[in-house]
Amino acid sequence: MDVVDFYDHHPxxxxxxxxxxxxxxxGLDGPLRAEDLFDHDQDHYGGLAAVETLARRAGIGPRSRVLDVCAGLAGPARFLAARRGCRVVALELNAGRAAGGARLTRLVGLESRVRVVRGDATALPLASGRFDACISQEALLHVHDKAAVLREAHRVLVPGGRLAFTDWVARSRLSDGERRRLREWMAATTLQxxxxxRAxxxxxxxxxxxAEDLAAEWRRILGDRLTMYRAMRAETVARLGEAxxxxxxxxxxxxxxxVETGKLGGGRFTGSR
Ligand SMILES: C[S@@+](CC[C@H](N)C(=O)[O-])C[C@H]1O[C@@H](n2cnc3c(N)ncnc32)[C@H](O)[C@@H]1O
Incomplete structure (x- = not known):
């Protein structure tokens, strides 16, 4: 499945x-705050605590200019802007997700600090040396040319700027069938x-x-996430159909x-420009 299709049909x-x-x-009456969305707008493992950890690793403070690459509905970007007071550019490929992210950001009144930009992580539509920190969560699995994403992150960071991201990693050899299913079913193009x-x-x-190994942590989280998707059955069927x-x-x-058999896991990676 193509990555845009995958997120067009995502719960x-x-x-x-x-x-x-x-x-x-x-109801939705009364002002909506970024905090009201946090239980629902984070599409990665480990919730807000995981964003906090990346923010610490990337040295994000109130004056940081932050880029979130593959930002989804811009949930982590709003969290950082609301909690740390920084400015964030939320870069997202999928048109529906970029529009949805901008809409949620306007609804909670954070549009002066979070700017959603539609674009491809392998060719950022952004000037060089503009950001103090760059983060990304659970997205590079979808990108074949991971080297290009890392080169682009390096290009847009200032000297001394920090990159911190998490992604799935392969922990042992996957069979051809498993790789094909990950590609066709989850738009996971290649896994590092x-x-x-590191290289x-x-x-x-x-x-x-x-590079930190998150396999044990993610094993616990993934089971809960499957339970969450099952609990969303009625609304997913209503929106996307039973099939x-x-x-x-x-x-x-x-x-x-x-993940449970230890073939797949997660990693958290940091580096300085
Ligand atoms: C699992 S979601 C994570 C969203 C967000 N990081 C979060 O934690 O809430 C992965 C996102 O990466 C986006 N994506 C995939 N390939 C991309 C690319 N080449 N450039 C920009 N975004 C991309 C997808 O459209 C999807 O919204």
Whole structure:
């Protein structure tokens, strides 16, 4: 499946985020704050604590100019702007997600600090040396040319700027069938290893490179996420149909199985320009 198609048919959308808030508050009347969305607008593992950790690794403070690459609905970007007071550019390829991210940002009044830009992480439509920090979460699995993304992150950072990101990594050899399913079902084009990413970061010009193994942490989180998707069954069927719900359930179960058997895991990577 192509990555744009995958996110056009994903259970999490701007409409679903607002529907969840409406259900919880009994309506959408009254001002909406960024905090009201945080339980629903983060499409990565480990929730807000994971964004906090990346922010610390990237040295993000109130004056930082931050780039979030592959920003989804801009949930992490709004969290950083709201909690740390920084300015964030949220770069996203998928038109629906970029529009949804901009809409949610306007609704919570953060548009002066979070700018959503539609674009491709391998060829950033952004000037060089503009950012103090660059982050990304659970997205590079979708990008074939990961080296290009890292080179682009290096180009747009100021000297001394920090990159911090998380991504899936392969922990042992996957069979051809498993790789094909990950590609066709989850738009996971290629997967790096921890050492592979270390080498790519060095080649892109980063120094002080660190790679942390998140496999044990993600194993716990992934099971909960499958439970969450199952709990969203009724709204996913209403929005995308029974067939897509079944398909998503099947693909996610397969994916969780790979994580549980230790074939897939996660990594957190940092480096300085
Ligand atoms: C799992 S979501 C993560 C979203 C966000 N980082 C978060 O944590 O909420 C991955 C996102 O990467 C985006 N993406 C994939 N390939 C991309 C590319 N080449 N350039 C920009 N965005 C991309 C997808 O459209 C999707 O929104």
């Amino acid at each position: 999490i959308s701007a409409g679903q985020v607002l529907a969840a808030v409406r259900r919880r508050r009994g 290893t921890l050492d592979g990413y 790519l970061l060095g080649r892109a010009g980063f120094h002080a490179v660190e 897509r719900y079944q398909e998503y359930e099947q693909l996610y179960t397969f994916f969780v199985g790979l």
